[in-house]
Amino acid sequence: MTEPLRVAIAGLGTVGAGVIRLLEANGSLITRRAGRSIEVVAVSARDRAKDRGIDISGLDWVDDPIELARHPRADVVVELVGGSDGPALALARAALGAGKSFVTANKAMIAHHGLELARAAEAHDAAMKFEAAVAGGVPVIKGLREGAAANEIARVYGILNGTCNYILSKMESEGSDFADVLAEAQALGYAEADPGFDIDGVDAAHKLSILASLAFGTSPSFGDVAIGGVRHVVAADIAEAAALGYRIRLIGIAEAGESGLFQRVHPYLIPMRHPLAHVQGSLNAVVAEGNYVGRLFFQGAGAGDGPTASAVVADLIDIARGEFGPPYAMPAESLAAQARADSGERRASAYIRLNVADRVGVLAEIATAMRDAGVSIESLIQRGAAADGSVLVVIVTHESPERCVEQALATLRGSASLMAEPMWMHILDE
Missing domain, CATH: 3.30.360.10 (Dihydrodipicolinate Reductase; domain 2)
Known part of the structure; x- marks a missing residue:
């Protein structure tokens, strides 16, 4: 019979406890889909005595989560501690450096250190998976x-x-x-x-x-x-x-x-x-x-113990099947470095909300600022005066370069008629 995939979990919050509950509740189905059983063998968390609604008495308890990377029976380390650096990153580096596969729900760590960790995973023929890091249970x-x-x-x-x-x-x-x-x-x-x-x-x-x-x-x-x-x-x-x-x-x-x-x-x-x-x-x-x-x-x-645990266990099933592959769908060295695009030339319609003084000439001042910046107004709505004497003006523009909208708002920010910071929101094209 194929050996089980043995898992060590760092972090027993709602998601960590949810992973253990899911593996127990759907164990037979998961075994059939994975081709072998998936068993938790070790855990680490802050408080050993806390009641989490799960039975961990038969699991190895490790006080220092980094030690899970060296646990002799663990094939995979699951990190559910959180944080872009600190213990989570140290555990990721240690686990992948030891050739153990690694699963995480930690979007901050992947966003900041994902490329480094992907290189480590590829160098040590280990899997690194992070389905739960984006949109919870949505695959x-x-x-x-x-x-x-x-x-x-x-x-x-x-x-x-x-x-x-x-x-x-x-x-x-x-x-x-x-x-x-x-x-x-x-x-x-x-x-x-x-x-x-x-x-x-x-x-x-x-x-x-x-x-x-x-x-x-x-x-x-x-x-x-x-x-x-x-x-x-x-x-x-x-x-x-x-x-x-x-x-x-x-x-x-x-x-x-x-x-x-x-x-x-x-x-x-x-x-x-x-x-x-x-x-x-x-x-x-x-x-x-x-x-x-x-x-x-x-x-x-996009969150919660059930959906996030579901994504973590889906990654474990892939690893149990031997489905490793590059973490970013292609080798880390193939990922292209791209410059940050200048948003100024992006053309889109804009929603602009202005709180201005209720006095003659304000609308003409707004229209002039837009005209001088090269922004065409599609619609303009003015609402009645508020208790502070301001009126609400809402503008929807035709498609314009973003730098032109910013230029118009910069002009209006210098006006004595403006009583609050403008609100500028983009309109999504279909």
């Missing part, structure tokens, strides 16, 4: 690495952070302001006590840089992602977008072209006809556009 990495491997990908983009999508969906359905919905999300456990990693776009940017590397065969370049979040989206933006036929979503988008690699995370207005406009709550969704397969759409739960 988007496998889809890009395997299902769409024959295609040239023109663009990959999507909703990559469930916390932001939950907040924007609630603002949309209830007409609430951002701060109120964020507080509710924190109370329900959908958002962290310090939510900046999510709402400022960093989490989505980590995932986008991974997807871009897989889609385009480029070296991971998290530092080149232009990052913006959702904390300045207000209820009025949601309402105005709806009136114009759009929904607002935090979108990560990447394209590779002659001018370099473009990567951005930012709130976008999504046309109601687009499937991303209908992704609600904490779901994630990714779109990849291939030259032969056309548009691929992946949607599902």
Whole structure:
């Protein structure tokens, strides 16, 4: 009989405990699909006595997670500690250096150190897999690495952070302001006590840089992602977008072209006809556009113990079958370094929200700034005066180079009529 695949797990939080529960609950099915059983033999976590709802009494307990890399019975190390550096990175280096295969859900570590780790995996004939690092249980990495491997990908983009999508969906359905919905999300456990990693776009940017590397065969370049979040989206933006036929979503988008690699995370207005406009709550969704397969759409739960554990175990099944292959779908040395694309010449329509003083001549001042910058206005909406004496002006532009829109906003920022920082959101083309 084939020997079982023996696994050591670092981190017994919701996902680590979920992996053990899943292997127990679906053990017979997993064995049939993998061709051999998958058994956890060792674990490491902060508190040995904590009740996690799982039985670990028969497993080897290791206080120092790095020691799992040297565990004599472990074939694979699963890292669920988190963090781009520290113990997680030390464990990854040690495990791959020892020739053990490595599975992780750690998007920050892969975004920052994925190329180094891929080289180590290839040098030691070990597998390195990270399906759970992007979109939880949604098999988007496998889809890009395997299902769409024959295609040239023109663009990959999507909703990559469930916390932001939950907040924007609630603002949309209830007409609430951002701060109120964020507080509710924190109370329900959908958002962290310090939510900046999510709402400022960093989490989505980590995932986008991974997807871009897989889609385009480029070296991971998290530092080149232009990052913006959702904390300045207000209820009025949601309402105005709806009136114009759009929904607002935090979108990560990447394209590779002659001018370099473009990567951005930012709130976008999504046309109601687009499937991303209908992704609600904490779901994630990714779109990849291939030259032969056309548009691929992946949607599902992007976080949680069940979906993330499902992705981790799927990677373990691949390893049990002997399906290793390069972590980025091609050898690490084949990944091309690409310069950061200049976004200034990108042409798109824009949504601009201005809070200005309620006085004669303000609209003419706005129109002049747009005209002088070479930006054509498609529509302009003015709402009534607020308690502070400001009026809301919403502009949708025709397609214009982004540098021209920035020039117009720079002019308006110097105006005494402007009473708050402008809000500029891009409109996703279909």
